[in-house]
Amino acid sequence: MDAQSYSTALADLRTVRDQIKKIRAALTKQEADRDKLIIQLASYPKAKAERIAPAAGLGVADVVALAPALAPDSLAVNDALQPAAEPSTIQATPEAAASPPQQAAAAPAMATAAARPVPPPPARAEPAAPKTPAAAQTPRDLPSIPAGANGDAWLAATPGLASTRPNFTQQARSTVFLDTTTGVLVHRHQTHHLDLADRSAADLLTAVFHTISEGVERIYITAGDPWHRDADRHPYLRDAVAAWLNGPTPGWRTDTGRGRDRMAGHFVHARNPVGRYQRDNSDHHVEIRSVGEWFDVDGDDPATVRDAFVLLWQALRRHWPDAVLMGSPSQTGRDLWTRTIPQRGQHAEGFPVLSEELRGLLHATAGQGRNELITPPRVPEQLPQLVEYDRTFAYAKHTWKSPVGTPRRITARTFAAWSEKEQMRALYGCGHWQVRVTVPDGWDHVGLLPAPAPGDRAWHYPAEGGTTFTTWAGGPEIHTALTNPLTPWKIEILDGILWEDGKPLDDWAKKLKETWTNLFAQAHFQGDAQQARAAHLASRAVRAILLYGIGSFAQRPRMVTGTTPRTLERDVPPDAEIIGFDDEQITWQKPTGFSRDPNAHPEWAAAIWSGARAALLTQRHRDDNTHAGALHTAPGSVVAFRTDALYLTQPQSWPYHHQPGDYLLRGHLTGPVTAPTTEEELLMLRDTGRAALTAEREA
Structure with missing residues (x-):
């Protein structure tokens, strides 16, 4: 592409941008008109959400959110909060670890908050007051394990369901x-x-x-x-x-x-x-x-x-x-993995599948890759460079140790009673922890732990000093927050699940x-x-x-997709979400919960994802006696995280030996570069940077 073609394409891009803005404005107006009609229909005494939903192209829950009076009895929510256990505060020094635990507030509610407009954060009245994460005045509530016998039942394996070695040979498909x-x-x-x-x-x-x-x-x-x-x-x-x-x-x-x-x-x-x-x-x-x-x-x-x-x-x-x-x-x-299950020895009878409740908890509280775009003023509006580092075959580095068997619950009281050595051994082990996190005052680098975010984003990473939030995280991330090379974070253990260490995925x-x-x-x-x-x-x-x-081990709740003729739209399942329609038929999908999958092991996926997110922050290269990761860069130089990739404003001298987990230089765009503010802009810069690096190497 020459300079003239580049200028022409830019002009075309601006035209498309303006057209998109107009279409979005028209769509917003149509959606507002639809919402008004739904509210108007709700005034009819015999109105039913399950009738209105397919006509509106929405799910029942969306209709009820607009017109709460249409809520069926089955959608009633028990708002009673579980009393929280006494938390245990983990510090980086023995003196801090020996300090008495602080009292906890009520535990998070079990229900997930509906997404709604987020009001602006209130002005800070006192500098010393804890701050909630930015744009999180209506955060999602993460589930907790119930107290007492109900919670204990969650830790039992699903009866009659375990991963076992297959006794048949797969048939190849032409x-x-x-x-x-x-x-x-x-x-x-x-x-x-x-x-x-x-x-x-x-x-x-x-x-x-x-x-x-x-x-x-x-x-x-x-x-x-x-x-x-x-x-x-x-x-x-x-x-x-x-x-x-x-x-x-x-x-x-x-x-x-x-x-x-x-x-x-x-x-x-x-x-x-x-x-x-x-x-x-x-x-x-x-x-x-x-x-x-x-x-x-x-x-x-x-x-x-x-x-x-x-x-x-x-x-x-x-x-x-x-x-x-x-x-x-x-x-x-998954088929290849089942053919590595031992035929004799400790796990010859298979790996038990967790209870549906515990699988649901992990599904709601264990995110996958870290995807975060850091925008001005946290990074310069004009970046000196944009350098992409991608961790080669990253997840393969984190499969050497995984949780096995049925877990045990570690309450805040139990954790507090342990010695510091026992606490750190637990955090090094295969666990999933509910914690209250406080970002240190004066912190000037990236966030370390995921927090539940409102709206469409599942997770974000608070980084402002003094911010306090409650979340769930794996042992690798908790350990990184406590031992990071800059300043230890304050972690309070509220609850936890701890497994035995094993190697079910190693072979x-x-x-x-x-x-x-x-x-x-x-x-x-x-x-x-x-x-x-x-x-x-x-x-x-x-x-x-x-x-x-x-x-696939995470085994998300299954979705069923179906179609219904427009003439029979009242037959659309009441709990279905409309995902498309034309003049003849309606296409919908609805959740069916967890299947009885003998190879469902979300605890393995959660442990690997936690380890991979921690390695984006810091990982040691023993053979080179050095470290790599976001925390080993200058503050303000991290532009984005994208699953197993880092985008920086400065090149790094990290070792690369073609091994899983090594940071590979994938793209390099010389500056000045306008800082991306959307994922689309980041991906465009990524592709340009990769092409530029390839051209540089071939020159």
Whole structure:
């Protein structure tokens, strides 16, 4: 792109920006009109929220929030607060640890507060008064464990449910790779050119099975994103995807599921949806999936993608003789893990699954990656540089120790009664802790612990000195807050869950790390350019297997997606959320809670995520006798955290040895650079910085 093209594109971008502003203003007015109509309808004595919700395209809870009088009896909330246990204050010195504990306020309510407009923070009356986190006057209330026998019951395992080694062999699925832009289809070692007509699901199925008459069970889309073909006709990408998946497919119907590894129905996702179909009057099932679940494709043809999957399968077979590539990396990861469960010894009978209540607590209180954009005035409006460091294969570094068995509850009183050595041993162990946190006065760096945030953001990281908040956090983060290289934070233990230390993921992760190392080496030393690229994609797929395999252990509450004809909209389930609609049908989704999944282990995912967030702040490189991470940079130099990446205003001399967890320089943009204020701006700068670093290295 030359200077003239750059200026022209900027002008076009400004025009699009202005159009977006107008559309948003119109949408805001329409939403206000909708809300007025809902309130007007609520004045009718026989009005019901479950009737109004589908007509408004909202969930029942949203309608009740606008018109509380419509609340059904089942939505009544018990506002009684649990009495809090006496907290224990943890300090960095023995003298502080021996000080008497302070009295706690009432424990957080069990219900989650509804998102609502946040009023401006009140003026500070006294400098010494504790401050609540910024923009958190209506924070989400995190759940607590009930007192007494009710809480004790949460710690019991789910009866008759445990992770055990499978006694069957997975069946491979016949797979093809299709570029819907060019129509190129690769099946094994054959290449075909298809006419995909208007790229509907029906056209894809017809063209593929006209060319390959039988046997295909999985179609990977490598390019073209056909589910976005009518994106301009829908307000959101999810609507366009839902319409594409649910379009007419003569001769086929929506798959209802079969076998141990099959899921019923379509999966609506804005970028990587899954279409599941079954041929009429036949037992023939087929999936349409995106290769984007496994790795990012950058213009790679279907043959290269096919080669990547072959290399991945061959590399995994060196460690798992019965390895099979399943539809997604998360399915593959969990299946491979089950084949590392010991056949004899301590855990030969399996790993017990936590109670549904405790899984729900972890789901609500254990966030995943840290995603935070730090904006002016905490960083300069004009950044001297923007440097991106990405932790290589980051989660693989935090799988060596994980919680096992059923946990025990550690109350504030129990914790306070322990010696300092016992307390620190517990915080080094596999635990999840409810704490009251106080940021030290004069603190001038990034926040260390996640706090529940109102609105759309699940978590934020208070950093202003004197701020006090209550949250849940894992042992690695608590330990980092207490021993950070700048100033120890004040931590009060309110409650906790402590497991035995174990290694349920160690063998699985080691095998994946060895597979990744092998493919990474092939990508760098392979003489054939296409095979080198295929090896690189395969190494990225191994990363996805571990990353999404860990995420699948978290086992979020399941969502069911369905459709209802517009003429029967009163049949939409009353607890469903409307996610799309057109002239003929309504698309909705509703939660169904936790399934009886024998491989649900949110305690493992929570421990790994906590360790990864702590390593973004500080991690030691023993071989180099040095440290890396955000806390080892100058105050005001951290621009953003993004899962396992740091964005800084200054380059660092951190060691990189191609090992999991090492900080790799991914992008470098010389300044001055206008500080990003939105995620979109950050991602644009990220891509520009990566391109600039690549060009610099190739020069």
